Amino acid sequence: MDSVNDNGSQNIYDNQVFFDGYRKLRENPDSSNVLEEKPALFSLSPDLTGLSVLDLGCGYGENCAEFKRRGAWKVVGVDISEKMLSIAKTENTGIEFINADMSDLSFITAKFDVVFSSLAIHYVKDFARFAKSVAALLNPGGYFIFSQEHPLTTAPLAGASWTRDVSGIALHYNLTDYARGGKRSTTWIVDGVVKYHRTFSELINALTDCGFMIEKLSEPVPTEETILRLPAYAQDLHKPNFLLIKAIKSQPMS
Amino acid sequence: MDSVNDNGSQNIYDNQVFFDGYRKLRENPDSSNVLEEKPALFSLSPDLTGLSVLDLGCGYGENCAEFKRRGAWKVVGVDISEKMLSIAKTENTGIEFINADMSDLSFITAKFDVVFSSLAIHYVKDFARFAKSVAALLNPGGYFIFSQEHPLTTAPLAGASWTRDVSGIALHYNLTDYARGGKRSTTWIVDGVVKYHRTFSELINALTDCGFMIEKLSEPVPTEETILRLPAYAQDLHKPNFLLIKAIKSQPMS
Numbered sequence: 001m002d003s004v005n006d007n008g009s010q011n012i013y014d015n016q017v018f019f020d021g022y023r024k025l026r027e028n029p030d031s032s033n034v035l036e037e038k039p040a041l042f043s044l045s046p047d048l049t050g051l052s053v054l055d056l057g058c059g060y061g062e063n064c065a066e067f068k069r070r071g072a073w074k075v076v077g078v079d080i081s082e083k084m085l086s087i088a089k090t091e092n093t094g095i096e097f098i099n100a101d102m103s104d105l106s107f108i109t110a111k112f113d114v115v116f117s118s119l120a121i122h123y124v125k126d127f128a129r130f131a132k133s134v135a136a137l138l139n140p141g142g143y144f145i146f147s148q149e150h151p152l153t154t155a156p157l158a159g160a161s162w163t164r165d166v167s168g169i170a171l172h173y174n175l176t177d178y179a180r181g182g183k184r185s186t187t188w189i190v191d192g193v194v195k196y197h198r199t200f201s202e203l204i205n206a207l208t209d210c211g212f213m214i215e216k217l218s219e220p221v222p223t224e225e226t227i228l229r230l231p232a233y234a235q236d237l238h239k240p241n242f243l244l245i246k247a248i249k250s251q252p253m254s
Numbered sequence: 255m256d257s258v259n260d261n262g263s264q265n266i267y268d269n270q271v272f273f274d275g276y277r278k279l280r281e282n283p284d285s286s287n288v289l290e291e292k293p294a295l296f297s298l299s300p301d302l303t304g305l306s307v308l309d310l311g312c313g314y315g316e317n318c319a320e321f322k323r324r325g326a327w328k329v330v331g332v333d334i335s336e337k338m339l340s341i342a343k344t345e346n347t348g349i350e351f352i353n354a355d356m357s358d359l360s361f362i363t364a365k366f367d368v369v370f371s372s373l374a375i376h377y378v379k380d381f382a383r384f385a386k387s388v389a390a391l392l393n394p395g396g397y398f399i400f401s402q403e404h405p406l407t408t409a410p411l412a413g414a415s416w417t418r419d420v421s422g423i424a425l426h427y428n429l430t431d432y433a434r435g436g437k438r439s440t441t442w443i444v445d446g447v448v449k450y451h452r453t454f455s456e457l458i459n460a461l462t463d464c465g466f467m468i469e470k471l472s473e474p475v476p477t478e479e480t481i482l483r484l485p486a487y488a489q490d491l492h493k494p495n496f497l498l499i500k501a502i503k504s505q506p507m508s
Contacts, residue, residue, distance in 0.1 A: 152432070172428040175493055217459060218455055
């Protein structure tokens with residue numbers, strides 16, 4: 001399962017078992033994606049009216065459709081998985097979908113006003129190179145807005161784990177290996193899913209090194225209403241699930 | 255012990271027991287301050303030749319002296335503790351020391367090229383207000399460079415703790431309460447030392463909100479040589495001790 005291409009990317013979403021399991025997960029209206037990640041991602045979005053948008057790791061294309069609804073005149077989605085894109089193409093119109101590994105963006109020649117990426121960047125091996133190529137695709141003053149698994153989630157070499165009491169309440173998150181960046185082979189739906197761990201400083205320094213200005217970070221937590229309705233979400237106050245970063249491509253000096 | 259002033263600041267360093275214990279800690283050449291924090295702080299420093307420097311929470315003034323050695327023409331140190339400053343004044347010349355709570359900088363009217371703060375900002379209650387007042391003290395293009403306890407260290411409401419095996423090796427850091435910002439009352443040398451926990455996003459958003467551009471983050475780890483010589487330092491790869499941020503005050507738009 002743990003096979004990666006020359007860029008270090010794995011096409012796990014074209015694995016049938018993973019694909020079916022993922023589809024089921026995403027249909028859950030109470031997933032942390034729906035309750036935490038999506039609201040945070042869209043809260044970071046500028047007004048998209050009249051803007052061109054690129055979505056890296058677009059999956060089913062549901063965010064692409066939302067960017068369109070929010071007024072983007074052009075939306076392009078990129079995903080490594082043919083299976084994901086075949087659904088994306090069926091469910092959405094007026095969006096261009098490209099089947100490619102987002103780790104190598106050299107095939108894109110157009111420029112965009114906003115580049116989004118939702119929960120895909122932890123699959124990219126070389127983030128510094130990736131950030132540089134995103135910067136090259138953006139118009140000056142354009143935004144790069146992405147979410148990824150929280151660095152505290154990706155940190156442990158043995159996979160994320162908790163210490164719980166007998167009733168299952170999370171006592172603490174078992175944090176290890178935070179300062180050890182690099183490849184992680186984890187079990188998520190199937191064995192051998194390849195991700196890459198990066199510290200906050202590695203992420204932010206890679207962005208500022210290629211001319212991005214950091215505008216905002218977000219580490220969303222569940223609302224009080226969510227915790228009341230779904231008490232298991234309280235553990236996210238110990239360790240958030242997601243990190244989101246909004247960065248601006250610097251204007252050239254006048 | 256747990257008494258704070260109107261700014262939420264505590265003058266713990268004027269407590270005799272704390273003062274004596276701290277002095278002993280700082281005399282240890284193998285402390286994490288010496289091996290991790292100081293090299294990281296100075297590696298973020300620009301060339302100080304001919305620059306004016308303000309050091310917030312200067313303590314004994316040893317960093318002030320180093321700024322002077324590195325060519326700063328003017329160095330001002332601020333500290334809440336009279337005891338610390340009495341030593342600073344004895345040990346250093348050519349530096350202006352001011353006894354004041356760095357949480358309220360309204361008494362400073364001069365402008366500076368660089369504002370440093372080493373391991374003091376976790377004592378400041380209102381970081382957003384503090385960052386704004388630092389920005390007001392900086393010349394355009396000036397730097398704000400600070401270190402603080404790592405957010406993973408300040409997170410647990412019950413204080414930082416580890417799960418270890420029988421031989422004392424750290425198995426994992428017991429992370430709790432990361433997303434719960436605010437006051438922490440911890441035991442460090444004495445009981446009831448008041449600190450404030452902030453997430454990465456709270457820190458960075460407060461800085462960008464008042465016009466700082468983030469240039470670099472640093473989460474220093476021990477060198478291989480240190481780990482070979484002092485194996486207990488290996489646990490810092492699970493959870494770093496320090497976070498440092500270098501930010502630039504934006505130039506006014508031309």
